[in-house]
Amino acid sequence: MSLPMGNISGISLLLLVVSVFLLASPGVQGGKILVFPVDGSHWVNMNLLIQNLHARGHEVTVVRSATSWYIKEKAPHYHSITVTLPEAISIEDEDFFVKFLEKMLAIQKEGASFVAFVQFYWEMLPALSKMHQQSSMLAVEMFENKTLMQSLRDSQFDVALLDPGLPVGVLVAHELQLPTVYNVRWITSGEAHFVAAPSPISYVPTSGNAATDKMTYLQRVNNIIHYLLNVCFDRCVVCPLYDKLVERYFGPGVDFYHLLQGADIWLMRVDFVFEFPRPTMPNIVYIGGFQCKPSEPLSSELEEFVQSSGEHGIILMSLGTLVKGLPVDITSEIAAAFAQIPQKVIWRHVGERPDNVGNNTLLVKWMPQNDLLGHPKIKAFVAHGGTNGIYESIYHGVPIIGIPLLFDQFENILRVEARGAAKSVDATKLTRQNFLETIQEVLHNPSYRANMKRLSALHRDKPMHPLDTALFWIEFVMRHKGASHLCTESYKMSWYAYHSVDVICFLLAVMLMLTAIVVGSIRFVCFRLCRRSKTKQE
Template sequence: MLGLHLILIVIFIVHGCSGGNILVVPVDGSHWINMEVILRELQSRGHQLTVLRSPNSWYIPEISSFYTTITVTSPEDQGEGFDPSLFSLLMQRSFEQNKMTPFWHFIEQLKDRAHTIHIFHSATLHFLSTILNDSIFLTRLKSTRFDLLLTDPAFPTGVILAQYLKLPMIYSVRWINAGEAHGELAPSPPSYIPAYNSLFSDNMNFLQRTFNLLLYLVSILIEEVFIMPVYSELLHRHFPPGADLRSMQHSADIWLMRVDFVFEFPRPTMPNMVYIGGFQCREAKPLPTELEAFMQSSGEHGVVVMSLGTLVSALPKEMTEVIAEAFSRLPQKVVWRYLGHRPSNLANNTLLLEWLPQNDLLGHPKTRVFVAHGGTNGLYEAIYHGVPVLGLPLLFDQFDNLIRLKGRGAARVVDASSVNVEDFVEALRDMLENPSYRDNIQRLSRLHHDKPLSPLDTAVFWIEYVIRNKGAAHLRSAGSSLPWYIYHSIDVVIFLLALGVAFLWVLIYACRLCHWSYRTKSKVE
């Protein structure tokens, strides 16, 4: 027996030694919810995790049972903290813009986008400057001998830090800078790949393709004018001449894309892009006793679950009154994640909760419809469990996400800025009574589950792959380091055009010379 214990101890020690030492640079808010899932799985497999955070962090706790933290405190006590009030303000602006003409909607949306980008990237620059100006802190990071840096590149803190520390880098990514991450690395023709916030499918007519191209160019303009210059001075101070953010962003060994083509439109990809959409989903666990009793009390009618995510703390009072009234007209029970003042017209069939086990509720057999804002976490959970979605988009990519699910016949979308009781009730009843929505979402669910390896296991495999092989440079395309004019062969096209012009000029000159010679000869004769 003693010998068996010794063997188990040796196995444990060997397993512990085989784990990697990983520096994690996350993004706060809902992005952290995704990162945390991966970190828990990595820790369970013996990896050591160190998370870099701001003291003003909204979601990332300083004390954790499965990672250690380094809290970067700046003299001005700013950092990368998210301000919930900003998202409420942006939601109000979104409602106002939806009532404008298309032209002014586009202009005002562009202004808000530029303003939001400025706020977040200015905070990121301050956070980065605090780190890179602290030589003692950087020495401490280097002496820790990390094997890998895992980051979300929506903001480039981790990108720049990985370059400075010369660490292999892996992304947990969907967004990077001004747009969707595919467009940063893989070919993304605007003829059939919808731009951010276009609300188009991958089958566009001529006018839609024209507008889509304009949106694509706007994203490039925003990146060049509002984002890249923010970091130019910092890169000049701390990196060799010629260092630029775009090249750094392209240097990640593996891009763990939070995407599943069951949900997204098919598009070109690259060898180091690995798709892990829905990795945060899991089998439903039993509900708390009181909540389970409420679900069972719904009888044959079932339950509607409503949650609008983590970014917006509370909806406008007028909207909550409309939603509460609509719910009161249903025979179903309703579980509503709700923050704010209790609606005055709330009916007995509706249960308000400040927090709810969303994944477990969506996996409950009594759940009939999910009323959601269209964040990817919630939509992937709905796909995983096969629950149709009534979309109420508020901000950012939520509009595009719901358009994609609607295009699959698994969702309906209601305009939050002009929602009224009758329209909301009609949409709910349609989804509850029309079996096509559930049939379509359950088909997507079957496709989503039909994989040789779960998305989370896939993510962990590639993280460990990079640790084992000290990088994955062999998967990176040479195209990612080329200037745009070489990537698109503009220099070759110009060269060929010049050759063509030169050949044409020589041909014309030769013809004129022959004609002159012929005329001269004719006169002599």
């Protein structure tokens, strides 16, 4: 049966249009991605990457434990592999952080004494050690499950996307011979730059030390002490746990730390608008604030509450995903301070409700934080100092009132404070009076908002959104089966070779030898001249 010429021309035209569209599209052939995330707030970041990778046609498989807190077994944008562990990882226990915070606050109340310093590490180090010990069992359960490992090999993944805060995925990726991409800021020894790039501790603050890049002599001493403690803990407590696994499953020729340092691409959740300037490497890609996006309209109920603030506006308060709430004696002081201001307050609060909550304060168990931070009536953000909240504040230009509680939160708030866009309050010394004074200073001193607006302009002024940058480099590694041309192998050098100690010693030896020869020659000549002079005199 023949078709009319008009129909043939129409079909040809349609095929031509479709072909041109497909050729012009920057689409990427779908690949297979194996993901090892870390639970809690880290998962919020990883999940966003997974959603966007799925939307671009990639097949994503997530490895999770049976007790995962945030990482669900079933989701529309990924498949999951659930591993049952003998003991749940501490970070997956909601009560762990509540109890841990209580201990840390009790220690902080003692001030900056040597005893408090020792108590802090006495509590912190065993907790982290136990977390890594529990996490390492994930590798054991996977490697001992021959059926599972064969299934992973048969899946022929293109890349492993890992959060190396708990580096089990590093071992599995090595076994499967997969190129690796890290979604990272923290690693076993602290901030990831200290593993991936040169980190002069004369001006680069080390993990756990809340300092700027302009340190006094005593601050540099303190920085070195923190650095040595981090290295000792990492090499003496954490690494041996994984070294045993490496020796057990890969043999003596493989070094765990070399595996950890050997990632193809480091997607660093850092922006130098926030981070202090420091050395970097070609395979480190900066994606700080990749989760930030324009705000969306609020629900009618929430919008009505916000609009009721009138010209005074609103203040937002959230302590992140890990901590349910502060002790009631602290929250009562916060509530009393909030009750004295004309602004309306939206407070994400899950713990025990304070008795003195003012009529201007709305307590909620969940809130659209990004949408509220982007609302025209927002005046300030009371935050604990988690990086997600800080980057959202920077993106929307909202000044911060910081109440740092745990881990890197003290350093994070200090970084924004150093830029004049935040002011912090010590949670252990918080009273309704000093908290109220801090709120009023941030609200009424225009420099805080102006400085944060400047940071926001710098953060947004990029050729590509950080999320698009992250997706590009993940797909880059998939296309090219790695990125070895960007990776230095300096980490495989011995410490004395890396710092050229052997070369310096050799050159010093040569110089000493030459000096000895010259001095010896001069002495010999002088001795001969003296003898000849004596002979003539005789």
